[in-house]
Amino acid sequence: xxKNALIMIGIGLVVIILYLLGVGSLFREGxxxxxxxxxxxxxxxxxxxxxxxxxxxxxxxxxxGLVALEEAVGRATEMGKSVxxxxxxxxxxxxxxxxxxxxxxxxxxxxxxYEAGLNVPVAxxxxxxxxxxxxxxxxxxxxxxxxxxxxxxxxxxxxxxxxAAGVNGIMIREKPAACFYQGKFYAESLILAETGNSIGAIxxxxxxxxxxxxxxxxxxxYTLIGEEFFTxxxxxxxxxxxxxxxxxxDIVKLIGMVxxxxxxxxxxxxxxxxxxxxITEFITSR
Amino acid sequence: MLxxxxxxxxxxxVVGLITLFGHFIANEGVQNFVDNDSTQWYDIIASFxxxxxxxxxxxxxxxxxxxxxxxxxxxxxxxxxxxxxxxVGFFFRGANTISVTGxxxxxxxxxxxxxxxxxxxxxxxxxxxxxxxxxxxxxQKIYKTHGGAEDFSQKLEAYGETQIEPIEWGAHLSATRxxxxxxxxxxxxxxxxxxxxxxFALLAFFVASASYRxxxxxxxxxxxxxxxxxxxxxxxxxxxxxxxxxxxxxFFVMGLGALLAPFIKNRKxxxxxxxxxxxxxxxxxxxxxxxxxxxxxxxxxVMQEWIFQVPTxxGARAIMIGIGLGIVGTSxxxxxxIERSFLGEQ
Numbered sequence: 001x002x003k004n005a006l007i008m009i010g011i012g013l014v015v016i017i018l019y020l021l022g023v024g025s026l027f028r029e030g031x032x033x034x035x036x037x038x039x040x041x042x043x044x045x046x047x048x049x050x051x052x053x054x055x056x057x058x059x060x061x062x063x064x065g066l067v068a069l070e071e072a073v074g075r076a077t078e079m080g081k082s083v084x085x086x087x088x089x090x091x092x093x094x095x096x097x098x099x100x101x102x103x104x105x106x107x108x109x110x111x112x113x114y115e116a117g118l119n120v121p122v123a124x125x126x127x128x129x130x131x132x133x134x135x136x137x138x139x140x141x142x143x144x145x146x147x148x149x150x151x152x153x154x155x156x157x158x159x160x161x162x163x164a165a166g167v168n169g170i171m172i173r174e175k176p177a178a179c180f181y182q183g184k185f186y187a188e189s190l191i192l193a194e195t196g197n198s199i200g201a202i203x204x205x206x207x208x209x210x211x212x213x214x215x216x217x218x219x220x221x222y223t224l225i226g227e228e229f230f231t232x233x234x235x236x237x238x239x240x241x242x243x244x245x246x247x248x249x250d251i252v253k254l255i256g257m258v259x260x261x262x263x264x265x266x267x268x269x270x271x272x273x274x275x276x277x278x279i280t281e282f283i284t285s286r
Numbered sequence: 287m288l289x290x291x292x293x294x295x296x297x298x299x300v301v302g303l304i305t306l307f308g309h310f311i312a313n314e315g316v317q318n319f320v321d322n323d324s325t326q327w328y329d330i331i332a333s334f335x336x337x338x339x340x341x342x343x344x345x346x347x348x349x350x351x352x353x354x355x356x357x358x359x360x361x362x363x364x365x366x367x368x369x370x371x372x373x374v375g376f377f378f379r380g381a382n383t384i385s386v387t388g389x390x391x392x393x394x395x396x397x398x399x400x401x402x403x404x405x406x407x408x409x410x411x412x413x414x415x416x417x418x419x420x421x422x423x424x425x426q427k428i429y430k431t432h433g434g435a436e437d438f439s440q441k442l443e444a445y446g447e448t449q450i451e452p453i454e455w456g457a458h459l460s461a462t463r464x465x466x467x468x469x470x471x472x473x474x475x476x477x478x479x480x481x482x483x484x485x486f487a488l489l490a491f492f493v494a495s496a497s498y499r500x501x502x503x504x505x506x507x508x509x510x511x512x513x514x515x516x517x518x519x520x521x522x523x524x525x526x527x528x529x530x531x532x533x534x535x536x537f538f539v540m541g542l543g544a545l546l547a548p549f550i551k552n553r554k555x556x557x558x559x560x561x562x563x564x565x566x567x568x569x570x571x572x573x574x575x576x577x578x579x580x581x582x583x584x585x586x587x588v589m590q591e592w593i594f595q596v597p598t599x600x601g602a603r604a605i606m607i608g609i610g611l612g613i614v615g616t617s618x619x620x621x622x623x624i625e626r627s628f629l630g631e632q
Contacts, residue, residue, distance in 0.1 A: 099616060134627075151342075155338070253608075
């Protein structure tokens with residue numbers, strides 16, 4: 001175990017001791033399980049981030065939806081058509097929108113490289129400014145600042161269905177060859193994806209809205225389901241610290257699975273009368 | 287670089303940490319910042335940012351008209367709509383009310399009838415309101431123009447004193463009296479709401495076309511989806527109650543036979559499995575007087591409930607846990623500053 005890991009564990013222990021000493025006066029009562037969870041998750045992610053930084057190779061399984069991003073932009077270039085990117089209908093306070101803009105950065109660098117047109121209609125003004133900055137940087141880094149213009153990212157409306165109508169209009173009129181839906185979506189997801197499907201565009205969706213995933217799976221060629229969408233940044237950048245954090249995240253998931261099995265088993269033992277400890281009461285009473 | 291990278295990153299890290307630890311620290315100031323101040327700051331910034339969006343929209347539409355680009359005619363509608371909404375929101379209230387007082391006791395009935403005809407209210411309710419000559423009665427109608435209000439006000443002056451009052455700025459946006467509203471309200475109710483409803487209604491057709499594509503039998507998964515979908519749809523409607531469980535059992539055995547057929551070379555064995563299985567379900571049906579609810583598990587309402595409660599919930603929770611961890615992981619990466627892609631860094 002290296003020095004950094006020991007320091008992190010030390011900091012974690014100090015925080016936990018401080019917490020235990022100061023419950024009620026300094027720390028809020030009743031939030032202990034959440035606090036422990038935050039510390040465990042943070043330390044695990046930090047530990048694996050450090051390991052990756054030190055050069056440990058991290059394997060990330062191929063994600064078809066992310067691999068297909070370049071294929072879709074390439075197809076649009078070959079057909080001489082534009083690429084449509086929809087970063088969801090929510091503001092920058094949603095993690096999904098931030099992830100959507102991360103993917104937009106990579107899509108923009110590809111459209112810059114292949115000299116394909118990019119159209120980004122947005123539903124929030126702050127997202128418009130952030131998306132412009134992202135695209136500008138991507139075009140600059142791709143060595144094609146001349147191709148960038150502010151209006152490739154443009155505002156439509158804040159209203160959900162008016163936005164859906166606006167984007168559908170763009171699809172029907174311009175017939176983009178590739179449509180990307182990456183962000184937070186609600187009921188408009190199927191309206192957008194079905195219209196995209198009707199114009200024969202290659203479609204790649206990604207969202208953290210569980211209710212919209214089935215719609216995207218049905219109507220799109222590729223869908224980034226749940227956590228795949230959040231790994232996009234690490235997957236596309238291949239930065240070791242980001243890859244490490246993804247592994248840390250997976251380890252947390254493993255811990256969660258082990259805890260689930262443990263709770264299941266302990267509850268079964270309690271119901272069978274083998275032990276006198278009700279785990280469900282312990283969890284729910286905290 | 288300092289203004290574009292370091293300072294925004296510092297703001298993100300500091301505010302992120304305060305918000306995260308605000309859930310655990312028992313301090314009123316921190317609590318207040320997390321629950322109120324930070325969200326209000328965001329709302330204020332977003333309110334100012336809307337000007338950028340509005341101006342961008344207007345600029346693009348005007349350019350389209352000016353350059354006579356393809357479909358430029360639609361942009362005229364967008365610009366007209368834009369200015370109409372701005373005008374009725376900020377410059378023209380389109381909401382005037384008439385108040386009447388001191389109506390002569392002899393003319394009360396005539397005045398009530400006249401007001402009832404104008405506003406659509408019942409004469410009796412108006413009578414009870416205007417019979418006291420000292421009371422001030424506001425008509426349950428909003429006049430979109432001052433001229434319109436003045437016309438009726440003049441007619442009403444024969445019975446008592448009248449006064450025309452515009453509704454206050456801000457309140458005019460959602461002001462309604464009886465079945466009438468302000469001009470902004472009218473635009474909202476008669477233009478915006480039907481258009482939104484039209485878009486939402488389209489969803490029904492898109493669901494149908496998407497379901498058709500999803501239910502097409504292409505592979506094992508699509509078949510499973512189709513079967514589960516049929517069970518759910520039938521199980522949730524009244525007719526599902528009356529489809530006999532033993533019949534569903536026979537279908538189940540046939541389906542099982544179709545699945546096993548490719549793996550069993552001797553067709554007689556497959557036929558035997560299907561025949562014996564079907565016979566078992568027929569015997570169960572016969573011995574129970576063809577009761578549609580027996581055997582219980584093959585009763586459609588029970589099956590659909592099981593599908594909904596067990597495999598669907600399990601799958602949905604697995605996705606939810608993944609999404610939750612993804613959000614936690616991404617937020618953590620942003621807070622500790624290793625994720626900077628949202629600042630344009632790759």
